[in-house]
Amino acid sequence: MTSADFCLADTATLVLRNRPGQPRSVALVPSIHIAVITLDQIVADMKELFALLRWVAHFPAGRAFPNYMSFISGPSKTADIEATMVHGAHGPREVHLFVITG
Numbered sequence: 001m002t003s004a005d006f007c008l009a010d011t012a013t014l015v016l017r018n019r020p021g022q023p024r025s026v027a028l029v030p031s032i033h034i035a036v037i038t039l040d041q042i043v044a045d046m047k048e049l050f051a052l053l054r055w056v057a058h059f060p061a062g063r064a065f066p067n068y069m070s071f072i073s074g075p076s077k078t079a080d081i082e083a084t085m086v087h088g089a090h091g092p093r094e095v096h097l098f099v100i101t102g
Contacts, residue, residue: 001034002026004072006052007097010045011073014095018068027070033092035072038100 006015014035016027027033043049076090087093 001036004035004037004041006049007035007037007042007099008045008049009042012095012097013071013073014097015049016070016072024068024070027072028091030092032094032096033072034096034098036098036100042099 002016004014005017007013008015014033014037016022018024043052072091072095074091074095075087075093077085077087078090079085
């Protein structure tokens, strides 16, 4: 269970920025990802997300974007090996999102 920095409304994609003390595996290893966010963390789309990140005050000067962000929107699909479709090879197989209001 995690929080998320943002959620993209158009694709229901969770966005987790890299930060000290939070390994990248938090977004990649669990087969079921449960996230809790607040209404103010929901942005319309990728365009709005990057516009917001450009102006976020808590990045060091000269470094507008973190060096790693995870975008989580559900199970992946790949047919890399022997052209056999595999669901959930990367990232979680299920994503559950709880939005806290008020």
